[in-house]
Amino acid sequence: MLLDNLDDYKFWRDGKLANAPTQLDACIVEIEDPFKLSTAEKDKILSLCQQGNFALFNIKEQSNYADAIVSINTQFGLVDFDQHLFVKNQGLAYITQSNNKDQGEFIPYTDKDLGWHTDGYYNSIHQRIRAFSLFCVRPALTGGINEWIDPQMVYLLLREDNPDVVKALTHPEVMTIPEHKVDGKVRRATSTGPIFFIDEVSNVLSMRYTQRKKHIEFLDSEEIKQAVKHLDELLNASTDYHFVHLLRTGQGLLCNNILHKRNSFTDNKDSPRLFLRGRYFNRIN
Numbered sequence: 477m478l479l480d481n482l483d484d485y486k487f488w489r490d491g492k493l494a495n496a497p498t499q500l501d502a503c504i505v506e507i508e509d510p511f512k513l514s515t516a517e518k519d520k521i522l523s524l525c526q527q528g529n530f531a532l533f534n535i536k537e538q539s540n541y542a543d544a545i546v547s548i549n550t551q552f553g554l555v556d557f558d559q560h561l562f563v564k565n566q567g568l569a570y571i572t573q574s575n576n577k578d579q580g581e582f583i584p585y586t587d588k589d590l591g592w593h594t595d596g597y598y599n600s601i602h603q604r605i606r607a608f609s610l611f612c613v614r615p616a617l618t619g620g621i622n623e624w625i626d627p628q629m630v631y632l633l634l635r636e637d638n639p640d641v642v643k644a645l646t647h648p649e650v651m652t653i654p655e656h657k658v659d660g661k662v663r664r665a666t667s668t669g670p671i672f673f674i675d676e677v678s679n680v681l682s683m684r685y686t687q688r689k690k691h692i693e694f695l696d697s698e699e700i701k702q703a704v705k706h707l708d709e710l711l712n713a714s715t716d717y718h719f720v721h722l723l724r725t726g727q728g729l730l731c732n733n734i735l736h737k738r739n740s741f742t743d744n745k746d747s748p749r750l751f752l753r754g755r756y757f758n759r760i761n
């Protein structure tokens with residue numbers, strides 16, 4: 477297996493390096509009709525997601541963006557959505573600045589910086605997020621730029637640098653997110669698990685991580701402290717595999733839960749930034 481067997485790892489690594497995208501322009505697919513993707517459009521998105529775990533797409537102006545996005549996602553097998561807080565119709569969350577006190581507690585619904593993370597890192601194994609889509613209905617006046625990197629490439633780069641680092645990050649209890657309580661009631665149970673792991677369902681190398689350190693507990697060892705430091709340093713660096721991009725109206729990202737972040741933004745008060753996000757238990761296929 478990839479994590480333990482050196483030959484398996486080398487085979488995987490060489491294939492990954494040979495195919496990994498480094499140019500964003502080559503990762504954008506124009507979709508003519510979101511309700512019926514052509515074979516070429518579909519194949520291109522699938523092959524991008526196989527090589528780099530993400531694809532960008534553009535669609536034309538729609539009367540109902542939510543319907544269009546749900547249709548695209550469905551055509552890639554993304555149907556089992558995470559019914560978490562604030563999800564509206566058909567599994568999509570409307571990410572916009574919120575004055576709603578409940579929602580405003582969550583950074584995605586503010587105009588603040590959002591650090592590196594995979595989606596649903598606090599979910600249980602049974603509710604693992606394997607893919608998400610992020611679509612721009614309206615960008616902010618300024619800011620709100622996204623950055624992302626394929627977690628498999630992060631694993632590869634770390635392992636090439638020092639195999640002990642990834643070994644520490646695969647410890648089954650390396651990262652714990654304590655339970656979330658509201659008025660004494662448990663809204664989300666404690667989540668303990670590895671940072672890098674082979675997902676039981678898809679059998680592919682996956683990741684759960686957040687760079688925030690508040691309310692996150694790491695296993696108390698010098699080795700793990702160092703490993704997390706290395707990981708954060710790599711994420712904060714800029715490699716050929718980091719992508720920085722401002723999504724514009726009509727543009728979306730489809731991915732197998734890649735690591736991503738967002739910088740702070742300023743809204744046009746009359747037409748605030750609005751993104752549609754779907755989180756799925758399925759992988760793109």
Ligand SMILES: [Fe+2]
Binds near residue numbers: 593594595736
């Ligand atoms: Fe996210």
